[in-house]
Amino acid sequence: MAEVISEIDDSIFDAEVLKSDKPVLIDFWAPWCGPCRAISPLVEQLAGEFGDKIKFVKCNVDDNPISPGKYGIRSIPTLMFFKDGNVVDQVIGMVAKSKLEEVINKIL
Amino acid sequence: MKSLDYDLVIIGGGPAGLTAGLYAARARLNVILIEKVVPGGQVLTTDWIENYPGFPGGISGPDLIRKMTEQVKKFNLNIESNEVISLDLSEPVKKIRLSDRTITSHTIIIATGASPKKLGIPGEDIFWGKGLSTCATCDAPFFKDKMVAAVGGGDTAVQESIFLTKFAKKVYLIHRRDQLRATKILQERAFANDKIEFIWDSVLTSINGFANLEKITVKNIKTGDTKELSVDGCFIWTGILPNTNFLKDEVKVDDNGFIIVDSNMQSSVPGVFAAGDARSTGLRQIATAVGDAASAVFSAEYYIENIK
Numbered sequence: 488m489a490e491v492i493s494e495i496d497d498s499i500f501d502a503e504v505l506k507s508d509k510p511v512l513i514d515f516w517a518p519w520c521g522p523c524r525a526i527s528p529l530v531e532q533l534a535g536e537f538g539d540k541i542k543f544v545k546c547n548v549d550d551n552p553i554s555p556g557k558y559g560i561r562s563i564p565t566l567m568f569f570k571d572g573n574v575v576d577q578v579i580g581m582v583a584k585s586k587l588e589e590v591i592n593k594i595l
Numbered sequence: 596m597k598s599l600d601y602d603l604v605i606i607g608g609g610p611a612g613l614t615a616g617l618y619a620a621r622a623r624l625n626v627i628l629i630e631k632v633v634p635g636g637q638v639l640t641t642d643w644i645e646n647y648p649g650f651p652g653g654i655s656g657p658d659l660i661r662k663m664t665e666q667v668k669k670f671n672l673n674i675e676s677n678e679v680i681s682l683d684l685s686e687p688v689k690k691i692r693l694s695d696r697t698i699t700s701h702t703i704i705i706a707t708g709a710s711p712k713k714l715g716i717p718g719e720d721i722f723w724g725k726g727l728s729t730c731a732t733c734d735a736p737f738f739k740d741k742m743v744a745a746v747g748g749g750d751t752a753v754q755e756s757i758f759l760t761k762f763a764k765k766v767y768l769i770h771r772r773d774q775l776r777a778t779k780i781l782q783e784r785a786f787a788n789d790k791i792e793f794i795w796d797s798v799l800t801s802i803n804g805f806a807n808l809e810k811i812t813v814k815n816i817k818t819g820d821t822k823e824l825s826v827d828g829c830f831i832w833t834g835i836l837p838n839t840n841f842l843k844d845e846v847k848v849d850d851n852g853f854i855i856v857d858s859n860m861q862s863s864v865p866g867v868f869a870a871g872d873a874r875s876t877g878l879r880q881i882a883t884a885v886g887d888a889a890s891a892v893f894s895a896e897y898y899i900e901n902i903k
Contacts, residue, residue, distance in 0.1 A: 560737075561734060
């Protein structure tokens with residue numbers, strides 16, 4: 488089952504991502520980015536499968552320049568994985584679902 | 596005749612795969628399209644398409660793919676998100692090994708497309724996504740009022756460099772020859788664009804920086820001189836490689852791995868066809884990909900009729 492992923496902004500980034508009890512997968516995206524829009528259904532599917540173990544959020548880099556800037560995002564889509572407030576992995580660009588599952592299983 | 600899972604398995608969901616799907620679904624073949632990521636392929640990273648007929652004002656890559664996907668869904672094409680691990684083409688019944696099962700089919704159309712070629716220079720892996728990119732429509736806005744470099748001289752390099760100038764302060768267009776290979780209208784636009792500075796006869800030799808890309812080293816291949824350029828971004832468009840690794844030696848490919856086909860799009864294995872960027876050809880366009888695909892389905896139908 489696919490799940491709708493909530494959008495976070497710079498003001499709640501720390502609380503939602505860095506202070507999260509669960510590991511976090513954050514999808515940095517923008518409306519003008521075709522590949523970002525294309526992979527969002529994949530990320531929603533993953534949220535349906537792993538939502539109980541991982542918190543899934545999205546961050547629109549157009550509206551929120553601070554967080555992407557802080558993490559050196561220069562390419563989207565970038566999926567960044569956080570655990571206990573630290574970046575533990577990231578996947579840049581369009582990749583197969585199997586690759587994302589591999590990364591998720593590694594960090595769990 | 597033995598009953599197989601499918602008449603036709605289409606591998607890849609770019610313009611070639613979707614067109615093959617359209618023709619096959621309308622021919623009422625028992626068909627499935629397997630796509631590894633999401634339908635679209637390289638077109639999703641294309642900002643603006645002006646040379647695909649029927650769209651006089653041009654159309655964005657993602658919009659064109661959306662329309663193509665909508666069109667195949669109208670004819671109930673079965674699209675599955677899965678990965679083809681390998682093919683076994685040793686017998687007339689073709690076996691396609693997916694990540695979770697193996698399916699059988701009379702025919703296969705390989706439309707797996709291609710991916711941007713890497714340069715194989717120091718720093719390339721480190722700065723990938725940290726200033727180094729192959730997708731201007733994804734990443735150009737990160738370089739607003741910044742200095743960027745682009746490498747290549749073909750249609751993609753020139754068109755996307757022009758797109759970059761909408762954001763960047765300046766674009767160095769680095770090309771290994773002393774003239775562009777891109778189509779003339781794109782060349783004219785690039786030469787008229789005062790934000791583009793051409794660096795001829797030159798190649799990139801390294802990419803440097805700390806957390807993000809900061810500098811590139813450029814070598815003039817005629818004089819041997821090297822120089823460093825301070826840039827925040829660098830886009831590589833020096834060609835493509837086919838997504839055909841899963842084929843191993845099952846069908847004949849050219850020196851670069853592109854699938855060799857005859858004029859009916861049939862590969863060295865009867866019943867196995869290729870269409871679009873993955874096949875060995877002189878021109879790779881959306882227009883040629885969709886033409887290949889239509890021919891490939893026609894040939895596949897003929898093949899199926901003759902074995903049934």
